[in-house]
Structures are given as C-alpha cells and as structure tokens.
Amino acid sequence: MRDAELTRQKILTVSADEIHKNGFTATSLSCILARCDISKGALYHHFTNKLELGYAVFEEVYAPAFIALWQPPVEAEDPIAGLCDFFSAMSKNMSCDEIVCGCPLNNLCQEMSAIDEGFRIRILAMQQQLNLLIATNLARVSHQLQPGLDFSQVAYFIVATFHGSSSLSKSSLNKELFDKVIKELCRYIRQLKR
Template identity: 25%
Template sequence: MQQELKSEITKQHIVHEAFNLFYKNGFKSTSINDVMKATKMSKGAFYHHYKSKHQLGLEVIELKIQKRVYDGMILPLKEPGHAMEILQSTFLNRIKSFSFYDKQNGCPMNNFINEIGNYESSYQLALKNIVEKWKKELVILIEKGKKQNAIKKEIASEAVAIYLISAFEGIRGIRKLYDNDSILDQYISGLSLYLNQLKP
C-alpha cells in the first residue's frame, strides 16, 4: 500500500512538471529528457512509471488539462440560479481571472489542439472528450435558460454552445500576440453584446 501511494505521488509529480513544460515550450519541443531533468529522475525511474511520451501526454490531457477546463468552465455551469447570469459570470469571470503568465501562454487545451489535435487519434479523442463535456453542460444551461424565459426559445442551443466555446478558446490564442489586455476588453464587450442578443 505504501509503495502504491509513493508511486502515485511520483506519477503526479511527473504529470505536473510535464504539464508545465508542455505549456511553456510546447508538446513537440519538450523531450523526455526535459521532463526527467525537471523531475530530477533517472531514466529507469521515469520509464518505470511511463513507457513513452505518448502515454505521458495522454495523462497530462486527462489529469491536468481536463481538470482545468472542468474546474474553470464546466463546474460553474452546474451552479443553481439564473441561467443567463451563470453564463455571463462563467465566461466573463474566467477570462478576467487569468494570470499574466496564462495570458502570455494561452489556453493549454487550445495549445494541445493546435499542436497535436490531428497528430494521433488517441490525443484527438481525449481533447474532443473535454470539448464535448463542456458543450453538453452549456446546452443543459441554455435549455434551462429557455425554461426560465431568460433565453430565446428559438435559438439553437448546440450552435450557441459551440460558438461560446470557440470564441473563448480563440481569444485565449489571440491574446498571446498582444502585450496588454485591450484585445480582451474588446472580446468582453463583444461577448456581452452577443449574450444580450440571446435574451427574449
């Protein structure tokens, strides 16, 4: 039992350091040697836990990237209350909450999608799974908003969900090109206008 716990802690350490390196330098630019150096592990110790960079990449997606999206963008959608207010606060509060480092480096999920989304089917499936979960919860919330008469009944819920996800992920990527938040302020203004158009 003690050995299993130690092994799990070691794996969490590897995943954490790998995530930081992938986020900062990119997945393809990061080697197993880079991860070993960051974790201060020998080659034998590393390969005892992960057989390949491919396996490690999947763990990073499932344990780090999925958790970030779930905690930041999916969990808030499940809160009780007024659907439109939840929609506005989730997207607007999240975009305002990012650190300077996060703004400079963009969205980890978006970075992975752009770098390796078509690279390997297992990565594609893992990333798509996150987007689908996000979309599903948005659709549920939008449908709830329709029942509350807070959102127009005639709008296509899935289309709105995908648009919101795409705009959010897009601005995270575009922000990397700028040295200030003016582009984010414009996105926030545009998002507020769009959400207002969903109201009856």
Template identity: 40%
Template sequence: MFTARKSDQTRELLLRAAFDEIHRNGFQAASLSKILADTGLTKGALYHHFPNKTALGYAVVDELVTNEITQRWLAPLENQDDPITALRTLLQEAGKSLRPADIMLGCPLNNLAQEMSPVDEGFRERINHIYNVWRGGIAQALMRGQANGTVRTDVHPGETAAFLVAAMEGCMGMAKNAHDPDLLFNCGKSLIGYLESLRVAPKPRVR
C-alpha cells in the same frame, strides 16, 4: 490512509511538470530531459510510470486538462437557473484571474488541440471528448435557461454552445498572440454582448 503513496506522488509530480513543459512548448517540442530536470527525477522513474512520451501526454490530457476544464468551466454551471449570468460571471472571473503570463501561454486545451489533432489521432480523440463534454454542459445549461424563461427559445442550444466555446478559445488565442490585455478585454466585451443577446428581454414595466 490520507497520505498518498509515494509512488503516486512522483507520478503526479511527473504529470504536473509535463503539463507545464507542454503548456510552454507544445507536446512535440516538450523535452523529457527538461521535465526530469524540473522534477529532479530520472529516466528510470519516468519510464516506470509511463511506457513512452505519448502515454505521458495522454495522461496529462486525461487527468490534468480534463480536470481543469470541468472544474473551472462546467461545475460552476450546474444547477444554475440563469445560465447567461453564470457564463458571464465565469468569463469575467477568468478575465480577472488570468495573469499576463498565463494569457501569453494560452489555453492548454486549445494549444494541444491546434498542435496535435492533425498529427496524433489519440490526442485528437481525447481533446475532442473534452470539447464535447464542454459544449454539452453549456448546451444543457442553455436548455435549462430556456425552460425557466431566462434564455430566448429561438436559440439553438447545441449550435450556440459550440459557437460560445469556439469564440472563447478564439479570444484566448488572440490575446495570447497580441500581448495586449486590452484586446482580451475588448474581445470579452463583444463576447459578453453576444451572450446577453441570448437573454429573454425583461418584461416592460406597465407604468
């Protein structure tokens, strides 16, 4: 019962190899032959599990990418009293955990968004859905922060969440291109500075 069916395993194998190949070269330049070589499988296996290359790409977005975003950026935000501190922690943890090789490959979601959204509507819809969920999660966290007095009440949760996600992806994109860890660090510092500016100023002590 706990052992996945072998068929599901090879499907997962294909998905992960596709994710890597797409992460490295983008979807359009991703080579099915390369994916098959990496997995040791053949065209027969691939086209048994997926009707075509596009469907494979969709599955990568719907399953792997969606999962990574929600687990890494949304789940830790739920049931948090102080969303600004929580977001700050997430940013700092991400900064520490990212290996240089990961930085140079960039955010898989952003990569796909920039490449595919003008080219394929199916990709665009799926990617946009993830971004909507992402923005929504941050907006809700900000609203909770406003309710319990940790976030300034004059910030617009939706707009701010959109900007935060945009700025994060922008910083990742810069670092990806710059090959300079300091740049990501500096961008992150400014981003955290902006984040902290959303916080309600602590009450001054009466002395």
C-alpha cells in the same frame, strides 16, 4: 498515497506545466526528469513514452481542470449571468503571462489535433463534454431565453469565441484584444435572454 503514486502525480504536474509553457512537441523529457528529480527509469516505469505521458496529462490534468473550471458558472442558477461573470472575472484577473501561455487545451488542440489521432480524439471528446454541459444548462433555463435557439450550436459558439479570443491574444501578445472579445462575447450571451 504510495511513493510510486506520488512520483506519478509529480510527473503529471510538472509535465502539464512544461507542455503548457513549451507545447507538447518542444517539451523536453530531460527537463521533466530534472524538475522531478527522478531517473529515466522512474519516468518509464509510469509512462512507456512521451506520447503516453502527453495523453495522461490531457486526461488526468487538463481535461478535468477545464471541465471543473466551467461547471460552476454554467451550473449556476442563472447560467447566462454565471458565464458572463466567469468571463468578466477571467478578463479582469488574467495576467499578460497567462495570455502569452494561452489555454493549455486550446494550445494542444492547435498543435496536436492534425498530427496525432490520439490527441484529436481525446480533445474532441472533452469538447463534446463541455458542449453538452453548456447546452444542457441553457436548456434548463430555456423559458428565460429567446425562442428557437439551438443550444448545442450556441454552446459551440461560446466556446469557439472564448478559444479564439485566447488564440488572438496569444499571437498578438495583446491582453486588451482578449478583453474586448470577451466583452463582446458577454454582450452576445446576455442577448440570449428574452
């Protein structure tokens, strides 16, 4: 990998971390420059402005990582068990610090969707991609599930509940609340089976 590409990747990685910790608006380019140990010119060689950098972080770091995180449980032979195991492991293993920082995508959605159309469109596209992934895999095992389910709506409900639990826990600084909501979500998911 060329030095320029390594620099670009470092900028994206550091920016993703800063945006996750501080939010997009409060993220300081000066802090990113200092952590990357690069000049302003090096940053602007790759990204013309902070917004372009934010879009790149979303498209190249957050969205692929988020989809990759959900794929194994959803594409498991039994996506119901896969999702419940995924959520249970997350509940068990997530630290209080991770709860305080929240989900990077959920954070960006709440912060930027109403004020920047570019972020809103990107977030919506990723949400639709995740919804399709879940709905398609539920349809794959439809013979094992309750009749009459709208898999797209079920998928949106699962994701909305997950994001809601993350938001509630972040605002209350209460991991126990996250754990309880996730436990209830798993109960709902298991009840989808015949």
